[in-house]
Amino acid sequence: MTTQQLTHQIKTKKSFLCIGLDVDLNKIPNYLLNEEDPIFAFNKAIIDATHHLAVAYKPNTAFYEAYGLKGWKSLEKTIHYLNENYPEIYTIADAKRGDIGNTSKMYAKAFLEDLGFDSVTVAPYMGKDSVEPFLSFQDKHTILLALTSNQGAFDFQTLSVNNQELYKQVLETSKTWDNSENLMYVVGATKAEYLQEIRHIIPENFLLVPGVGAQGGSLKEVCKYGMTKNIGLLINSSRGIIYASKERDFAQAAVIKAKELQQQMEAILIHAG
Ligand SMILES: O=C(O)c1cc(=O)[nH]c(=O)n1[C@@H]1O[C@H](COP(=O)(O)O)[C@@H](O)[C@H]1O
Numbered sequence: 001m002t003t004q005q006l007t008h009q010i011k012t013k014k015s016f017l018c019i020g021l022d023v024d025l026n027k028i029p030n031y032l033l034n035e036e037d038p039i040f041a042f043n044k045a046i047i048d049a050t051h052h053l054a055v056a057y058k059p060n061t062a063f064y065e066a067y068g069l070k071g072w073k074s075l076e077k078t079i080h081y082l083n084e085n086y087p088e089i090y091t092i093a094d095a096k097r098g099d100i101g102n103t104s105k106m107y108a109k110a111f112l113e114d115l116g117f118d119s120v121t122v123a124p125y126m127g128k129d130s131v132e133p134f135l136s137f138q139d140k141h142t143i144l145l146a147l148t149s150n151q152g153a154f155d156f157q158t159l160s161v162n163n164q165e166l167y168k169q170v171l172e173t174s175k176t177w178d179n180s181e182n183l184m185y186v187v188g189a190t191k192a193e194y195l196q197e198i199r200h201i202i203p204e205n206f207l208l209v210p211g212v213g214a215q216g217g218s219l220k221e222v223c224k225y226g227m228t229k230n231i232g233l234l235i236n237s238s239r240g241i242i243y244a245s246k247e248r249d250f251a252q253a254a255v256i257k258a259k260e261l262q263q264q265m266e267a268i269l270i271h272a273g
Contacts, residue, residue: 001118002139003206006090007230009055014266016231017258018056018092018208020238021046021078022063027243029250039067039074042250044081046242049251053258056090056234057082058208079115090234092143092208093117098130105133112140119143121186121208124170128177135179141206142183146170146198149188149211171201184208187226189217189235195225206232212261213240219261223268231269237261 010016023039035041047057059078064071082089093115097107104122111120112134119141122134134142147157147167157167164172174183187198189211198207207226211217212235219235226233237257245253 001090003141003230005088006055006206009088009090010231011269013052013055013262014269015053015055015262016233016235016265017054017261018058018090018234018236019046019050019054019241019254019258020094020210020236021057021059021242022238023059023074023242024063025067027239027246029246029248031248037070037074037077039064039071040077040081042242043074043078045251046254047078047082047086049255050241050258051086051089053255053262054089056092056236058092058094058236058238060094060238076115079117083116091117091119092234093120096121096123096145097134098123098126100126101129101133104130108134108137112137119184121145124174128173131174132178135177135182137182140182143208144170144174144183144185146185147187147191147194149190149215149217153188153191168197168201171198175202184234186210188215189219189222190215192218192221192225195222199226199228204228204230204232206234208234208236210236210238213237213257219264220268223272227268227272235261235265 021043023042028042032038032041059075064075082091093111095111111117121143122131124144147153158165184206186208189209209222212219241254241257244257
């Protein structure tokens with residue numbers, strides 16, 4: 001999917017919500033465990049109920065890999081279900097990959113070609129030749145970790161290297177890489193106060209912003225400093241939406257939580273003009 005198509009969907013739905021499909025079998029309703037594929041059954045119910053409120057879904061691959069071959073099959077069924085039934089939806093494989101070029105090429109093929117996701121999250125630590133294989137795919141995005149939502153972000157990302165914080169060097173340097181127009185960046189919602197400076201370096205690129213909901217980040221603050229004229233934001237919430245109820249009404253409870261965020265987004269979009 002192109003960035004223009006994503007922006008068009010955002011404007012049509014008046015939403016820039018991304019729902020995280022981080023499925024933990026201990027947290028889903030017990031009755032679903034009798035299904036042949038409980039993870040897919042859960043995802044299908046969440047997607048069918050919320051697709052009009054969200055523009056993107058982000059399965060975090062850890063939650064699938066943890067269940068071995070069965071989990072990978074659930075991931076494959078989920079992405080195929082989205083691509084076949086809701087082709088307008090933007091899909092993110094949250095896999096946080098990155099390795100020597102020869103290996104990154106295979107990671108990129110796995111997520112962007114074989115599974116058919118629109119984008120994949122990638123760690124920048126191994127540098128240019130570890131990221132460029134992901135960037136070479138047309139109409140696909142590579143979502144580079146810039147300033148993450150967790151406390152450990154302060155261990156390395158904010159350290160000063162040559163008088164500049166490391167995450168800013170990631171932003172500056174990645175702009176020089178081949179096909180850098182295919183880059184998006186992760187900035188945690190818990191780090192909203194950094195967004196003004198981040199936008200000085202990357203005024204246009206889309207940001208994937210996790211950390212509202214369960215991690216306590218503020219949607220308003222993120223939008224105040226991070227929004228661009230093409231919106232430029234995908235705000236992710238996982239646990240806050242998909243685990244709103246552990247009962248048979250879990251999908252309807254997810255709708256209520258997703259709608260709360262979508263309505264706040266609609267108000268922000270109207271205010272922004
Ligand atoms: O890349 C991510 O999506 C990500 C980056 C980051 O800095 N912080 C972060 O929480 N995430 C992911 O975003 C999701 C957040 O989930 P909730 O805290 O349940 O909304 C999880 O899948 C995390 O792995």
